[in-house]
Amino acid sequence: MVVIEEAPKVVKENIFSLEQEVERLYSKLGKLGWSKSACESIAPFTLKINTIKKEKGIKIFAHSYQTADIVFGIADIVGDSLALAKKATTVKEDTILFCGVDFMAESVKILSPEKTVIVPERGRDCTLADSIIADDVRKLKIENPGVPVICYVNTNADVKAESDICCTSANAKRIIEKVNTDTVIFIPDENMGKNLAKITGKTIITWPGYCRTHDAVTLKRLNALLKDKDVKTFAHLECKPEIIENVDYYGGTSDMHKYAEEGANGEKVLYVTEQGFIDRMKVEYPNVEFVDSKMFCVSMKRNDLISTLNALENPTEDNIIELEEDIRKRAYRAVNNMLKY
Numbered sequence: 001m002v003v004i005e006e007a008p009k010v011v012k013e014n015i016f017s018l019e020q021e022v023e024r025l026y027s028k029l030g031k032l033g034w035s036k037s038a039c040e041s042i043a044p045f046t047l048k049i050n051t052i053k054k055e056k057g058i059k060i061f062a063h064s065y066q067t068a069d070i071v072f073g074i075a076d077i078v079g080d081s082l083a084l085a086k087k088a089t090t091v092k093e094d095t096i097l098f099c100g101v102d103f104m105a106e107s108v109k110i111l112s113p114e115k116t117v118i119v120p121e122r123g124r125d126c127t128l129a130d131s132i133i134a135d136d137v138r139k140l141k142i143e144n145p146g147v148p149v150i151c152y153v154n155t156n157a158d159v160k161a162e163s164d165i166c167c168t169s170a171n172a173k174r175i176i177e178k179v180n181t182d183t184v185i186f187i188p189d190e191n192m193g194k195n196l197a198k199i200t201g202k203t204i205i206t207w208p209g210y211c212r213t214h215d216a217v218t219l220k221r222l223n224a225l226l227k228d229k230d231v232k233t234f235a236h237l238e239c240k241p242e243i244i245e246n247v248d249y250y251g252g253t254s255d256m257h258k259y260a261e262e263g264a265n266g267e268k269v270l271y272v273t274e275q276g277f278i279d280r281m282k283v284e285y286p287n288v289e290f291v292d293s294k295m296f297c298v299s300m301k302r303n304d305l306i307s308t309l310n311a312l313e314n315p316t317e318d319n320i321i322e323l324e325e326d327i328r329k330r331a332y333r334a335v336n337n338m339l340k341y
Helices: 012-032 036-056 081-088 102-111 134-143 157-161 172-178 190-200 219-225 253-262 275-284 305-313 325-338
Strands: 058-063 077-079 095-099 116-118 149-152 165-167 183-187 203-205 232-236 249-251 268-272 289-291
Touching: 012 036, 012 275, 036 058, 036 305, 058 081, 077 081, 081 102, 095 102, 095 305, 102 116, 102 157, 102 325, 134 149, 134 157, 134 183, 149 172, 157 325, 165 172, 165 325, 172 183, 172 190, 183 190, 190 203, 232 253, 249 253, 253 268, 253 275, 268 275, 275 289
Parallel strands: 058 077, 058 095, 095 116, 149 165, 149 183, 183 203, 232 249, 232 268, 268 289
Antiparallel strands: none
16 A cells, blocks of 8 residues: 655645545556545545646556556556557557566566657566576577477567567466477576476476565465465466466466466465455455465566656656667567567
């Protein structure tokens, strides 16, 4: 929960709009335990942000791991990184403000080079994306000639540019199975690579990268969350292999979303993934009882309403995502190759 004391001034004629904004926020955030006074504290910010984005013709995209005040307070479109990048190609607005981490905003720029892409807070501290650089991929290819490189979408643009095919956690299994080789290089998530090797039966050369949020989950921690034996467990493929072996289902956030939408009515469900996604599910699917994972990504939580407002009003060079055209084109090729599978 984010409670802010110093709020933008609201002129008298906007008081009614502010009251409506509080009610709108409370209708969503109240389901997550937010008090009405907490909603009142952020309403001046969300109202101003929503007003400015309309005036300037800017769409706000938010990854599901963002805080609830961003997801339900100011975002126009919410989803996983690749789905958001693909959605950006269809919106009429020329400017996208992306609440997520840098590599996700880069994916938007890769697919929509003509658009201006803004991020509230920059920060190269995603342990997964930043575990590997383009030189590392080139060395892997020299050491393993002819072996295709499949890169997880959670990578920076320079790594995508050196890869053959991009993938998501939802389609990685299908792509690896359909690639016409017995051996593939999978970067950079070592846990996911090991999980996929066991699932597909193929030889997978991995890289020692990891998501600190998912990698931190141990069997002891998983069991501590399962106080009720009737809880269905669904783990993200970024978790350690021993976690995947001890849950009911596994996949990516899009798989989790589909499960909540299609098959979890009335169930108790633990998604072993970032808490922001679970908070989103709690609001969108009230007929499912979601267990809190208590897993938080500090990189995702860097964005807040104040930094978003500042980036909307006066974006600096540091807020704007730029890519070298050669890197963008080669990264686009890897993403586009994914669509063939």
